Amino acid sequence: MEDLRLQNNSEHNNEHNNEHNSDQHSSSHHQPAKGIMRWILTTNHKDIGTLYLCFSFLMFLVGGAMAMVIRAELYQPGLQIVEPNFFNQMTTVHGLIMVFGAVMPAFTGLANWLIPMMIGAPDMALPRMNNWSFWILPMAFTILLSSLFMEGGGPNFGWTFYAPLSTTYAPDSTALFVFAIHIMGISSILGAINVVVTIINMRAPGMTYMKMPLFVWTWLITAFLLIAVMPVLAATVTMVLTDKYFGTSFFAAAGGGDPVLFQHIFWFFGHPEVYIMILPSFGIISAIIPTFSRKKLFGYSSMVYATSSIAILSFTVWAHHMFTTGMPVAAELFFMYCTMLISVPTGVKVFNWVATMWRGSLTFETPMLFAIAFIVLFTIGGFSGLMLAITPADFQYHDTYFVVAHFHYVLVTGAIFSIMAAAYYWLPKWTGHMYDERLGKIHFWCSLISVNVLFFPMHFLGLAGMPRRVPDYALQFADFNQLVSLGGFAFGLSQLIFLAVLVKCVRGGEKAPAKPWEGAEGLEWDMPSPAPYHSHTTPPEIK
């Protein structure tokens, strides 16, 4: 393989690639195996990417079903459908599944599919490890979900598992929660190692760092963030485990520990984690906006620097989650100013996207619609984040539905909208078929309207004082909650349209050309659609 790569001239790479593949048609080494074992034993970056994406979509539906339980219970004041303890398990596991099961694996799946194609590599650097980093994920979520059926129930302390809720007052199943988090963490760390090694060592000759597509850049930075903070999460859950079961007192004041310490350690992980879930989105949007504006990205290098500064700043803002724990004024001001500082590089990005669209010849295919919705709605989430960053204001907003509205705007209309945009954008490359544009647009408009009906009124509920994580509420919140629930059900159902689009596109449809989008740029569009089982077996020429 090495030799082949060196001999071959880049001039006839595409044709040669095809020939090469069809020559080897019978060889089992170059074609996927048949049946279920193909998926279990695969070391192919595209197969593993597909597994990640399918798994994350499944988890998205499971976590979404839990959100439906939450919204059904909150449709009316009073307790109607579920017990408060089960409600708490739903909020907890909904959060855990969406963060660790839906958003993060979806980005890893996209990284697996796209990074080797984008940098001109034949595969990921560590294909066997890649197989493992995917296959331990279903194990982790089986453990987590099975704990819901145990006596005493599953985790019910919120996805942030603050001590002493997760130690002194936690259900017996907490050990399962801890092990599940450990396995998810190991999976993410393995995935991150693979991404870093691939990007640093496997770029095609001529692919300098400043020529890499922004999706690759943002993922490189994300991978470093993962390597820095996932071990801290592992340390946190280990301390919770020993506090609960082995009599240590990391977070128990009676034994000399401190529950506030838990929050410091957790958010030292938790805040960079927030950026782990949004930086790859920035890369996706930076690919889609120029394509459908038929212009180059307004400022490539400013995007790279902005992403790096966001990543660095993310380590200096964790205590803005803890303004009400009684920090001294100096610390509150420090974290307030650092948090606000993050809006500067984020503003650079939003400005970049808008400037790219300015005087472009825009068309509005489904990926572009999702990308534009991302820019507008993510910015709304950013603004409410800026409000939350103001320390004295945060004393009012803390732990209310305002916070829920804020992080759903950045995670649902931010991260998840960008993942959907990416799916529509690269589906022709993955499947070889165009998706159903009409159905895609229906999916977009249904999602866009319902998601705002779902999350926008939450701002007002929060400002009026409705606390988060409650199964029951005061009567004055009833009307808005009903509206929110209706939006929630509509948003949930809209995702079934997405499922239909995906199934339809995988099974058939209009044949996609190698480059289905007129303005698209990047090495992945030089390959035929569907992309051959092995990416660049000869290194492509980098212009």
Add this chain to the structure above:
Amino acid sequence: MSQLQKNNQQLIVKLCTAIVLMFGFGFALVPLYDVFCQVTGLNGRSITKAPAQSMIIDKTRTVRLQFMTSVPPGMAWDFSPALHYVDVHPGENKVVKFNAHNLSDRTIVGQAVPSVSPGLAASYLNKTECFCFTQQPLNAGQRTEMGLVFFISPDIPKDIHTLTLSYALFDVTKPPSAQATPSNVEFAEHTEHAEHAAHAEHSEHAAM
């Protein structure tokens, strides 16, 4: 081994080292946090014992120290301060009593954990004797008076007029199989020798 594999291996070793270090860093945050809180007085933690010393009493200033106690649900103790606050001059030694009563029919060992608010004032509140330095066993139905001897450093910032000292009580009784902790006998002596410092003020405030 090809050059690529060699490069990969080197990078993997570096990344794994970073991962192990960050895992260790997670745990290192625990002592770091304690040191940080002690140095800066953040978080209102003042558990250390200060040496008794005679100081110039600053009669021009009066600082009020308020007391709070909390007992966790399920712990059958009454635990309350004899006074809700005392006014002291910085530098002056003061004795305060806390009443504890075990309401249950078994021995319960309590551990009081202090916290001072505002947090930055914690380092000026010096406890020379405190029941919070040791665990307090109380037999079934036993009542006791527990003492606290403290002074406030004369260099306390001028803008601090009121401090709150809060004691959170915790049940640290070992399960029957475990070895019982030795009781804190010496404390009684300390409270006695400090008795003379008790003020008439006490009764005055108690009445309030």
